[in-house]
Amino acid sequence: MLAGCGAGFDANTNKPYAPNEAQALIENGAYGTRGIQIPQAFILGPDSGAQIPWRGSAPIYLNILNTAGTPDTLEAVNAGDMGTVKVTAPIQLPSNQLVNTGKPTPQIMLESIPKSLRGGESVKLDLQFANAGIVSLHVPVVTRSREFTEYPPAPGATAAPTPTPSATAAEEEEH
16 A cells, blocks of 8 residues: 555556665566576675775676576676676586675676776676676675675775864964
């Protein structure tokens, strides 16, 4: 009854969403595509208020579920003009088994980032699978805060600037 206020095809209760900052693969209004489901995807950014510097790198975390019935392989990832992506080795995706590309250590890194990144931006990734082909999605950069603090910091992330105290108007009048 409460959701009735948002009735219609454009109602926010009628749209799929990811319950946190991370992204889920939704294509043409359906969850997943060509047997590939990605319930969570994010690029781990810096601590809150900090930034990943120009030419820096950041780990990409993907949870991938292959529901196609036959094994598949994530062979490569492309980030277009947002840097190069290094995949340590092809990632095997057995049928109906959730694969986390970030545990125990990240297997995918966004490197040579052409601009400083803070939390809140998103990067379009093209994932190349052996059987499913290319699957594209926009992956958010999340800061290391709240549930993301358990992840190690991005290599080379710079700390947030520390404010320096300045003289007050009263102190300046005394001099």
